[in-house]
Each structure stands twice: as C-alpha cells, then as structure tokens.
Amino acid sequence: MGTAQAKAQLQRPVDLFDKCFRFTAARxxxxxxxxxxxxxxxxxxxxxxxxxxxxxxxVGSNNYLGLTHHPYVLERAQAALHRYGTGCTGSRFLNGTLDLHEELELRLAQIMGQESALVFSTGYQTNLGIIATLAGRNSIVLQDRLNHASLVDAAQLSGAQMVRYPHGDLTMLRRLLEQHWDVAGGVLIATDGIFSMEGDIVDLPTILGLAREFGARLLIDDAHAIGVLGDMGGGTSQHFGLEGEVDLVMATFSKSLASIGGVAAGPEPVIHYLKHQARTLIFSASMPPSAVATVLACIDVLERExxxxxxxxxxxxxxxxxxxxxxxxxxxxxxxxxxxxxxxxxxxxxxxxxxxxxxxxxxxxxxxxxxxxxxxxxxxxxxxxxxxxxxxxxxxxxxxxxxxxxx
Ligand SMILES: Cc1ncc(COP(=O)(O)O)c(C=O)c1O
Known part of the structure; x- marks a missing residue:
C-alpha cells in the first residue's frame, strides 16, 4: 500500500464539499x-x-430606458425568432455568426465612437475576453477599487499583476503609473464609466490624461453608461466630449439595451486580434438571434426617441x-x-x-x-x-x- 493510500485510510482527506455543508447564512x-x-x-x-x-x-432593475416592453423592440425580436430560430448553436468563430451580429457591430462602433466592434455573449465574457487576451504575466492592470467583479476576475484570469487604487483616487493612480509605467508586458487602466454601486461617474478627462502621459492603455466599462450618458446615449466618452479618444470601450446589453450580451469597441487591429484570440468569444456559443435583434431595435429607439x-x-x-x-x-x-x-x-x-x-x-x-x-x-x-x-x-x-x- 502506498503512503498516500495509507494516510487516506487513517485520516479523512479534505472534502471540497465541507464548505457547502457549513454554509448556513442564506438558510x-x-x-x-x-x-x-x-x-x-x-x-x-x-x-x-x-x-x-x-x-x-x-426600482431594482437596470432597464434604464424601459425598452424590454417597447412594442417595436418586441416586434423585431419576434421577427428574428421566426427568421433565424431560437439559437445559434455554436460559436461566433464557426457556425454562430449571423448577418445580424455583423450589422450590430457596425451600429455599435458608430454609436460608441470607435473604429470597430465585436459582440460577445455576455458583458462578463466581454471583460474576460478583452483583458485576458491583451494582458499577460508581465503586464500590470490598474483598477478602481469599486470596479465591477468581471474586471477584477478578468485581470486574475490574465495572470497580470493587478493593483486596485481607492475609489476615484487619481493621485494614487498617478503614483502607481510612476512606479509601473515601464513593465515589460504593458499597462492597462480599467475603470467603470458609471460605478454600479455608487452611481457616480468616472473623471474621464483626468484618467485619460494620465493614460496618455504614461503610455498606458485605457479600458472604460460602459455597462451602465451606454444609452444613459451622452447626447445620443453613446456613453462616458460622449458625455465628456471625448468620443474616439479612449483606447477601448466595453458595454453590456443587459441594462439599457434590454437584452443580454456585450461589446468590445476600439481600433480595428485590436478588435481583429480579439476576434481571433479571445477564448471567451471562440469557446462559447454566440448571442441568440432574438437577443441581437432586440439590441438593434433598442439602438433604433435610442436614436428616434x-x-x-x-x-x-x-x-x-x-x-x-x-x-x-x-x-x-x-x-x-x-x-x-x-x-x-x-x-x-x-x-x-x-x-x-x-x-x-x-x-x-x-x-x-x-x-x-x-x-x-x-x-x-x-x-x-x-x-x-x-x-x-x-x-x-x-x-x-x-x-x-x-x-x-x-x-
Ligand atoms: C459594470 C459592469 N460590467 C460588466 C457587467 C457584466 O455584464 P453582463 O451582465 O452582461 O454579464 C456588469 C453587470 O452587472 C456591470 O455592472
């Protein structure tokens, strides 16, 4: 009998389920x-x-524009169901790209003021896809402490060093950039545009200035800002008159856009790279037709109303x-x-x-x-x-x- 086997017979090994049996708070x-x-x-x-x-x-939903029940949105979603069926049954990479996905990417790039866009199946996967694909073991990701969990998880998945600065403390961000600006794998600053638990707006002009001064790349998470901020609902950059100035912007469709899914928008070569390298895009099925048609219809409403x-x-x-x-x-x-x-x-x-x-x-x-x-x-x-x-x-x-x- 091997030592490990003998040990296992004498003392009980750690059981992964133990924590579940001890978890009583919810009950x-x-x-x-x-x-x-x-x-x-x-x-x-x-x-x-x-x-x-x-x-x-x-008063606990993210349905900011109340579009989930808009008659035109419902009609477009229903029409897509009938034309394409209930699901795409595959990844964007293979059989799961519809002409509707491509139409949506063109519309989103335009309203988000970016060159190109790529649609993922959730906002969570979008953040994971962007950060884990672009940052690596030698990179550093600097994040506001109140950023959404998906940005934090994404940095962890990337293997990069992550440093979180106190909420809104851009003096601390400057200090961190002074320390780390020259790391071998590059620096990414990631921040929510509207913070989901506080309801405040990031100081984009200052943070963008810092990113430029230190040669870092900036990612804005516009999950709560798309459809809400800016004259046309284009998000945080539009709100500050800085459209097209931010390196990368992501948004989700699970809030103002009354659906589910997410988008990364930025320079064409970066989006092209993500399209061929982001594992959360390639190894997961694409947004279903009715969900894509919903977002397209919501963008129409955003413009018309x-x-x-x-x-x-x-x-x-x-x-x-x-x-x-x-x-x-x-x-x-x-x-x-x-x-x-x-x-x-x-x-x-x-x-x-x-x-x-x-x-x-x-x-x-x-x-x-x-x-x-x-x-x-x-x-x-x-x-x-x-x-x-x-x-x-x-x-x-x-x-x-x-x-x-x-x-
Ligand atoms: C700021 C922020 N980013 C990302 C996400 C993830 O988006 P999704 O729900 O589409 O996965 C959320 C959703 O709660 C969010 O609030």
Missing amino acids: EAISQGVYPYFQPIEQSFDTEVVIRGERKIM PERREQLWANAVYLRGGLQSLGFETVTSETPIIPVVTGTMERTFEFWRALFDAGVFTNPVLPPAVPENSCRIRTSVMATHTPDQLNQVLDAFTRVRARLGAP
Whole structure:
C-alpha cells in the first residue's frame, strides 16, 4: 500500500464539499423571512412585476430606458425568432455568426465612437475576453477599487499583476503609473464609466490624461453608461466630449439595451486580434438571434426617441431629490443609480423586506461590494416610471423608516 493510500485510510482527506455543508447564512435569512435573493418574477409590466401574486414597483432593475416592453423592440425580436430560430448553436468563430451580429457591430462602433466592434455573449465574457487576451504575466492592470467583479476576475484570469487604487483616487493612480509605467508586458487602466454601486461617474478627462502621459492603455466599462450618458446615449466618452479618444470601450446589453450580451469597441487591429484570440468569444456559443435583434431595435429607439433619456434623467433627479429631502443618504450618486445607506447587514435586510412588503422591489448591497456598516438599498430609476410610481416609492421609504427608525 502506498503512503498516500495509507494516510487516506487513517485520516479523512479534505472534502471540497465541507464548505457547502457549513454554509448556513442564506438558510438563516430564509428562516427569518428576510432573504432578498432569487425572487421569482411571474410576470413583468416594465416598471412593475408580479411576485407570488403581488404587484411590486420595480426600482431594482437596470432597464434604464424601459425598452424590454417597447412594442417595436418586441416586434423585431419576434421577427428574428421566426427568421433565424431560437439559437445559434455554436460559436461566433464557426457556425454562430449571423448577418445580424455583423450589422450590430457596425451600429455599435458608430454609436460608441470607435473604429470597430465585436459582440460577445455576455458583458462578463466581454471583460474576460478583452483583458485576458491583451494582458499577460508581465503586464500590470490598474483598477478602481469599486470596479465591477468581471474586471477584477478578468485581470486574475490574465495572470497580470493587478493593483486596485481607492475609489476615484487619481493621485494614487498617478503614483502607481510612476512606479509601473515601464513593465515589460504593458499597462492597462480599467475603470467603470458609471460605478454600479455608487452611481457616480468616472473623471474621464483626468484618467485619460494620465493614460496618455504614461503610455498606458485605457479600458472604460460602459455597462451602465451606454444609452444613459451622452447626447445620443453613446456613453462616458460622449458625455465628456471625448468620443474616439479612449483606447477601448466595453458595454453590456443587459441594462439599457434590454437584452443580454456585450461589446468590445476600439481600433480595428485590436478588435481583429480579439476576434481571433479571445477564448471567451471562440469557446462559447454566440448571442441568440432574438437577443441581437432586440439590441438593434433598442439602438433604433435610442436614436428616434431621445426624450426617453431625458425622462430617465428627470426621474433620477426627482427620486434622488425626494430621498434626500426625506433625510436619506444617497452617497455620491449623480446618475439613475441611487443607493440609500441603511447601515448594518441585519438592518439592510429588514429595510429591504419592509420595502418589499410595501410593494417596492429594491436590491440590498452588502460587503464586499461596500464597506462594513455602510450597507445600502440600491434603487435605480427607469424612463418609464410614472410620477405616481415614484411618489409611491418615496412614500414606502417614509413609512418604512417611521417603523424601523432612521438608518
Ligand atoms: C459594470 C459592469 N460590467 C460588466 C457587467 C457584466 O455584464 P453582463 O451582465 O452582461 O454579464 C456588469 C453587470 O452587472 C456591470 O455592472
């Protein structure tokens, strides 16, 4: 008998499943009736959803422009279903490219102000594909500490050294660039355009200046900015009048564009390289036809109905102003993402549950996404919320606070 075998008979080896048997936090929240996750939506009416037979006002979605139920978008999605079938059953690289994917890439490159674009099946895969393909063991990836998890995971997958600077601290970013500008594998700065938990906007002019000064490449994640920022909804660069100046921009279709999928946009040779080297593109099936047609239709609506974006911003100003005048702390929010500080985790769960019972669907945000004791209820407005719905949300916050006490 080998030593390893003998050892295994005497003492129990580590079982990968042990952590699962010890994981009780979610079950405790379920038994206390405050578990907020995986709520099954039975029906959706854009700004309202039905859960277990009850209607809730939805202020926890990323459907900023309210396009998931737009008649023209539904019509285009249905037509694509009938023309191409339900799925592409293969990778973009092989049998999974439709003329629709190519049409979408042309439209996106244009609205994002870039030379070329490449469509992936999710935003998460887009970030993984961009960073893990371009950065390697000798590179360094500098990231804002509040960047989305997909950017962090992407840097880890790439094998590059990753350094995260405190949120918005561009003095620290400068220091890091002074230290690392000449690493052998090159430097990438990656940042969200709109930060998904704070609702603030990156200082693009400064960060772009730093990238240029130190010869680093800059990637902006416009997941929450596409359709929201800029005169035409073109994103963070358009908002700052810097279209075409950023090296690479990515966006997802799972928010304003009412679908699923993601896009990398940048110089043609870089996009061409990603198209032939990005493993998350090559080894995964492509976006289904109806999802692609949805995004194309949403871009049409974006161009034809600019008043939607105006209404989105008016609604955001109204809800944030209302929450602030009721005494709620909305941190640094300046976009349709409006977090409300609720304090501890227990209190946040209670607050979430009370709002839910009052007919309002929100999302709790807990560590590590935010610091301990600075947990939040994250709300996000839509262009299609009516004044009456927003007043009902404000009223629910007032009643819940009266019952539970100020956060
Ligand atoms: C900033 C940011 N980047 C990337 C993603 C990933 O996008 P997707 O949901 O399309 O995978 C998200 C989604 O939550 C996000 O908020």
